Amino acid sequence: MSECTEHSGFRPRIAAFFCNWCTYGGADLAGVNRLKYPADFRVVRLPCTGRMNPEFVLHAFRQGVDGVWVSGCHPGDCHYIAGNMYARRRFTILKELLEYAGLDPGRLHFSWISSAEAEKFQRTAVDVIEAVRALGPVNAANVAAKTMVMELRKVI
Amino acid sequence: MKARAEKIREIAKRLLQEGKVDVVIGYARGASPMREQPFFARTPEEAGQLTWSSFCVGNTAKFLVQAAGAGERAGVVAQGCASRNVVGLIVEKQVARDKVVVIGVPCLGMVDSRKVEARIARSEGRRVESVAEEGEELVVRGRGFEKRLKRKELLRDNCFTCQHRNPVLADEMAAEPTAATGGGDIDTVAAPWEKLPAADRWASFRETFTDCIRCYACRDACPLCYCKTCFVDDAKPQWLGKTQDVTDVASFHLMRAFHCAGRCTDCGACESACPQGIKVRRLTSKIEKDIRSLYSYEAGMGLDAIPPMTTFRADDSDDFIKQGGAQ
Amino acid sequence: MITACKILGKDVFEDFFRNLANGREVFAPVQLTGKIVWGPIGGAADVDFSLDNTDMSPKEFFFPQSECLMRFKNTEGEGGRVMVPAPPLATQRVLLNIRPCDAAAFRLLDRIFMQDERTDDLYWLDKREKTILVGLGCVNPCPECFCTATGCGPFHEEGLDILLTDLGDRLFVKPLSGRGQALVADLPDAGPQDVSLAGDVAAAAAALVQRPAGFEPKKLAGRDVLDIYNLPLWPRLSETCLNCGTCTFVCPTCHCFDIQDEVKGEAGRRVRNWDTCMQRLFTEHASGHNPRGEKRDRVRQRFMHKFTYIPMRRDGELGCVGCGRCVRFCPTNIDVREVVRRMCENVEAISK
Numbered sequence: 015m016s017e018c019t020e021h022s023g024f025r026p027r028i029a030a031f032f033c034n035w036c037t038y039g040g041a042d043l044a045g046v047n048r049l050k051y052p053a054d055f056r057v058v059r060l061p062c063t064g065r066m067n068p069e070f071v072l073h074a075f076r077q078g079v080d081g082v083w084v085s086g087c088h089p090g091d092c093h094y095i096a097g098n099m100y101a102r103r104r105f106t107i108l109k110e111l112l113e114y115a116g117l118d119p120g121r122l123h124f125s126w127i128s129s130a131e132a133e134k135f136q137r138t139a140v141d142v143i144e145a146v147r148a149l150g151p152v153n154a155a156n157v158a159a160k161t162m163v164m165e166l167r168k169v170i
Numbered sequence: 171m172k173a174r175a176e177k178i179r180e181i182a183k184r185l186l187q188e189g190k191v192d193v194v195i196g197y198a199r200g201a202s203p204m205r206e207q208p209f210f211a212r213t214p215e216e217a218g219q220l221t222w223s224s225f226c227v228g229n230t231a232k233f234l235v236q237a238a239g240a241g242e243r244a245g246v247v248a249q250g251c252a253s254r255n256v257v258g259l260i261v262e263k264q265v266a267r268d269k270v271v272v273i274g275v276p277c278l279g280m281v282d283s284r285k286v287e288a289r290i291a292r293s294e295g296r297r298v299e300s301v302a303e304e305g306e307e308l309v310v311r312g313r314g315f316e317k318r319l320k321r322k323e324l325l326r327d328n329c330f331t332c333q334h335r336n337p338v339l340a341d342e343m344a345a346e347p348t349a350a351t352g353g354g355d356i357d358t359v360a361a362p363w364e365k366l367p368a369a370d371r372w373a374s375f376r377e378t379f380t381d382c383i384r385c386y387a388c389r390d391a392c393p394l395c396y397c398k399t400c401f402v403d404d405a406k407p408q409w410l411g412k413t414q415d416v417t418d419v420a421s422f423h424l425m426r427a428f429h430c431a432g433r434c435t436d437c438g439a440c441e442s443a444c445p446q447g448i449k450v451r452r453l454t455s456k457i458e459k460d461i462r463s464l465y466s467y468e469a470g471m472g473l474d475a476i477p478p479m480t481t482f483r484a485d486d487s488d489d490f491i492k493q494g495g496a497q
Numbered sequence: 498m499i500t501a502c503k504i505l506g507k508d509v510f511e512d513f514f515r516n517l518a519n520g521r522e523v524f525a526p527v528q529l530t531g532k533i534v535w536g537p538i539g540g541a542a543d544v545d546f547s548l549d550n551t552d553m554s555p556k557e558f559f560f561p562q563s564e565c566l567m568r569f570k571n572t573e574g575e576g577g578r579v580m581v582p583a584p585p586l587a588t589q590r591v592l593l594n595i596r597p598c599d600a601a602a603f604r605l606l607d608r609i610f611m612q613d614e615r616t617d618d619l620y621w622l623d624k625r626e627k628t629i630l631v632g633l634g635c636v637n638p639c640p641e642c643f644c645t646a647t648g649c650g651p652f653h654e655e656g657l658d659i660l661l662t663d664l665g666d667r668l669f670v671k672p673l674s675g676r677g678q679a680l681v682a683d684l685p686d687a688g689p690q691d692v693s694l695a696g697d698v699a700a701a702a703a704a705l706v707q708r709p710a711g712f713e714p715k716k717l718a719g720r721d722v723l724d725i726y727n728l729p730l731w732p733r734l735s736e737t738c739l740n741c742g743t744c745t746f747v748c749p750t751c752h753c754f755d756i757q758d759e760v761k762g763e764a765g766r767r768v769r770n771w772d773t774c775m776q777r778l779f780t781e782h783a784s785g786h787n788p789r790g791e792k793r794d795r796v797r798q799r800f801m802h803k804f805t806y807i808p809m810r811r812d813g814e815l816g817c818v819g820c821g822r823c824v825r826f827c828p829t830n831i832d833v834r835e836v837v838r839r840m841c842e843n844v845e846a847i848s849k
Contacts, residue, residue, distance in 0.1 A: 068428050069401065069409045072421050076410070088493065089484065099482035102491070107431050107460060107479070109490060114363055114456045115424060116372025125492035138492055162372040165416045170761045201824055201832035202641060208737040208829050228829060232739070236792075284531050297549060299640045313637070313705075383553070383562065383746050386776075390741035391828045403778050411759060412770045414563035443828035445552065445743050447531050 026146040028055035028081040029074035033063045033098070036087035039129025044136050051139040054147070055083060062086065064097025068108045071122065075166040081121045081146035085138070088126040098126070116162040120145045171303055174275055175222040177344040178247055181273050182217035185245050185342075191271050195233045196220045196247030203298045204283035208233065220247065222344070224281040224303055224321060227442035231255035231393040238265045246270060247344075249277035251328075251437035253337035254470025255393040258433055261475060264396060274340025276348040279322075279329035280438070284447055286310060286324055290317065328438035328451060330354040338471055356436070357462070360455035375420070378453070381446040382419050384412070388450055389426060391443035394433045401425060423453060431457045432478040433469050503670040503684035504691050505661075507546075510668070514541035517591050517680065521629070524558070525593040526551045538593065546663050549639055550596045550820065554749035558592060559603065559624045560610075562746075566620065566756070566767045577763075585623045594633040598642075598818040600656035601649045602749035603630075605818075608811060609752060620769075629676055632657040634699060638706045641821030643834055645706045647714070649818045652699035662695040669695035706819075711838035714804050718813055720844055725805055726797065728843050734836060735796035737829045742773035744799070744823035744831075750816055753779075774798055800836050 032038040038059050044051075060066065063086030074082050084105065092098040105124050113119055123142045127135050150157075152164050182194040198209035198219045206225045210233070211217040231252045237244040248256055256272055259265040290296050290310060302309045308324065310317045331354035336347045363371045386402070389395045401409055402422060410421035436458060440450045461467050464487060465478040505513055517523055518538075525544050527536040532552045538544060569580040603625070610621040635642070635651035644650050654660055658677035662669040669691055672678040687695075717725060745751040755772035758765050772779060775796075780789040789795050807816030817833070824832050 069425060072424065073407070073409060076417055076421065089488070096482065099484075099486070100479075102486050102488050103465075103479055103482055105491070106464065106487065107457060108428060110460050111424065111428060111453075111457060113368070114361060114371065115375045115420075115453065116363075116368070116370075119368060123492065124488075124490065126488075127493075141492070159369070159373065160376075162375070162420075165372070165376070166420060168411065168415065168417050168759070168761070170759050170764060170766050200830045201835060202830055205830040207831065210733075210736045233737070236736075288531060297637070297639055384771075385741055385743040385746045385773075387739070387741040387743045387828050390739035399778075403776075411768075412563075412755065412757065412772075413759075413768050414770075439828075443739075443741070443743075445747060445826040 024147060024151050025052070026054050026080040026143060026149075027078065028083055028143065028146055029077075029079045030055040030057045030083040030085070031060055031063075031066060031070060032057055032084075033065075033086035033093075034059050034061050035093035036091065036129050037085040037125070037127045037135070040127045040131050040135040041139075043129065043132035044139075047132050049132055049136040051136050052143050054143045055139070062092065062094050062097035063101040063105075064092070064094065066101055066104065068104065071108065071112070072166070075163055076168045078167050080149070080152060080163070081123065081142065083123045083125070083142045085125040085127050088128055091128060112162075118149055118161065118163060120149055121163060171223050171278075174344045175220070178222055178273060178275065179217055179220050181342045181344065182211055182220050182245060182247075183214045185271060185273075186211065186214045186217055190243070191245040192242040193237060194220065194245035194247065194273070195230050195237065196245075196273070197222065197226045197228075197230075200225065204281065204286060204301050222247070222275060224279070224308075224325075225283070225301075227280050227283075227326070227439070228391060229255060229393050229437045229439040231259060232391065232439070234259055234265045234270065234393070235396045238269060243269045243271070245273055247273045247275060248337055248340075249275045250332065250334040250336055250338065251277075251435045252393075253339050254334060254435040254468075255437065257339050257470040257473055257475075258435070258477075259393065260473060261470075261477065262433075267473065271341045272337065272339050273342050273344060274337030275344045276337070276346065277329075277332070277335045278348060279325040279332070279335070279352055280442075281308065281321060281324050282326040282442075286319065289319055289324075290315075325352070326438050326442065327359075327449075328436045328441070331356040331359055332436070333468070334435075334471075339473070356455075357459060360459040362452055362455075364456070375453070376416065378449055379419055379423055382423070382448060383446060384414070384419065384422065385445060387443040387445060388440035388448075391439040392430070393437075393439075394430050395426070401429075423450070427454050427457055430454060432461045432465070432467060434458050435469050502687040502692060502695075503672070503681045504687040505668040505670050505681075505684055507666055507668065510544070511541040513684070514544065516683075517593070517629075517631070521589040521591050523591045523593055524555075535592075544593065546594065546633065546668075548594075549637070550599070550635070550822075552822070552826075553747055554602065554820070554822065555592055555595060555599050556602070556606070556749050556752075558590065558628060559621055560606070560752060560754075560771075562771045564620060564769045566769055568766045569764070571763045571765075583620070586627045588627075590624075590628045591631060592628060593631045594661070595630050595657070596635060596820070597632055597651060597653035597655075597657065597660070598644045598649050598820040599749050600630050600632050601653055602656075602818045602820075604656040605750050605807075605811070605814065605816065606752055629658050629680070630656065631659045631661065631677075631680075633661045633663065634702065636663055636698060636702055638702060639821055639825075640707070641824045642706050642819060643709050643712065643821060644819035645703055646708055646712050646834075647815050647817050647819035651702040651706060662698055664691065664694055664698065667691075671695075709834035709838065711841060712834050713841050714808070714815055714837055715813075716841045717805055717837075717844060718808055720805075722801075722805060722809070724847055725801060725840060725844055728840065730839055730843050731797045732793045734831075734839070735793045738775075738792060738796050738831060739828055740775045740777070740792055740795060741828060742775045743826050743828060745773040745775055746771060747822040747826050749818060749820060749822075750803070774802070800833070800840065803833075804837055804840065
């Protein structure tokens, strides 16, 4: 799976939070190797997933993204020893809370990708984007009821 | 209840007389029916105003951070949940153990005044003017009526499923320990929206918080919320707006619930404080249920406990995190 | 010219309602589970004269909790650099069965939002001009009410277009303004028996309102502000306050707000939201200095504003109408009547 498929129609907007040392490096390596994936996420580089604040995720949805992807080092490989270990518990609680309150499963993704895992980065990127794309545009005319992601968007 | 009140007064008076504390934080007779108000007794005479009843619906641990800030040694009248919050504040280093004297009160549950009012036909112009406790009965009086109700049926929701009615930390006790739990099973009532299909959950969240007026009574009644600057007031960046937009109201409650993870004792002060009667616990109970099942932890059960969000285990669950693939 | 009082049988209330609702939106207190709220009324049958006062005051009708004041664009060229104020109210409204305390509160707020023609708050003014207030006197005052002690009362007439007295099977109708007069012109005149009965009902209701002992705010008038400001009771009184803001939000006379521009890209809106002096952030300066940084300062401010500063600037009129909501909803049950009692008591002691 080294070529991405054509994506026509709805292009989701995804905010991606990557840790500098692992996933960002992995994304870089994927680029160097010309591995293709849809350009449907914008990256925010963090020193470590331990820097992730739950407010970042909410803020992204408020600003209008369709999905959020957070990725960092594998547990045990964190550049700061244990940042991702603390993050793991926060991610668990946050994902459970948001999906409990009604966030569509498929909008919030987490992964561990090391700086050497270029192909895994590409595969995960394609999976995440497809999962969010499959949910369709948030404000589509055929959406029956108001959804959480729709109403979290700050409309001025 | 009367026996507890008398014992509390006696202990408080003694502590103040002996100079062991600068203030005893408890409850005094409230100004409205079915309400006792928090009270700071600073002299043995003032200790005479302390009381205890089924209407002590706040959380006295709330005031400990304030007392600590003023450099005071505080006595605190605390039942099971409040005593767990005292432990929590000590663990979080907001209060020093040697600056607190806990007057423990085994709790028989607190009455939800809204449930009492619902039993009185308010639409017929009948307003509750006074409620007296007589054993297990509540005598509700108003203009031209008197009604006897069973106390046990009118307890607050969280009191039915309380898991720790006896104080977990106490320097003095105002009564003999009582049955440990309220009888209900917290895990069957916690996180009610889990039973709903995913598509219906947001509607339930919306409906629950639709009357929120952003008064922050829930936050300000909560002993966990002691930040000098609440995230609500952050300006750079501003995480949420101050308007009544759904996104602003929802963001406040979601984030506040998250900040209570692994710390909340289900004391119900938030629901009791809310002027709109919002069932905040429908949201917060989810987090503590996860904390219990994932990390086998209950807040405030021991001074040596390590709060779950400040630690980790190598084998913490992470099935939802993508990490597989050919390696 | 305000003429005679009228009588309206409840059996013919529907006709009156239809007239009221003609070209107007009608709102009245309605019962929801566990609370009494203001809601739109579709038909006369939805009107319930037996309800107590609402939990939240009706000030939202004139001063919404969140109000867009204007929208703006900051782009160059065609259609850019514009500021468009929020549109005025499209239809007239009626607040039916509003309580005299709440109506009196609006008159106080009029004096604040509309101080002179050059600075009138147009958003407030527009809504006030387009809303008719039909009051219902309180036959059954609430336990927390103390309106008679604040210069108001269960049958107080200030600020109303019409005052209704519930006589059981009929309503005694007193027009109090030109608009009120026009609405009731077709009703039959009230007879002397009705007038007398209405008077008795009003007197009985006033007697039922609890007069809190020692609550004499007039004793604070004319005192040196600093005498009250420096009373040693303030630190003790403020100990149990949570500084949440519930009292300010349920209060019909509280009116502080914060204005913020919400901007996205090159477009935005200016929003006014309720704010509360109870929060530390309220008086925090950009420099970091905060004149009311201590809880004691904020609690003192709230009571002195209502019972000293406002009377000083409004010829003795209090900033409180005695509705009792703050007493009922305060999470720590702080009682304004008790606070004022102690203010009076302590201030008297100074002169001795």
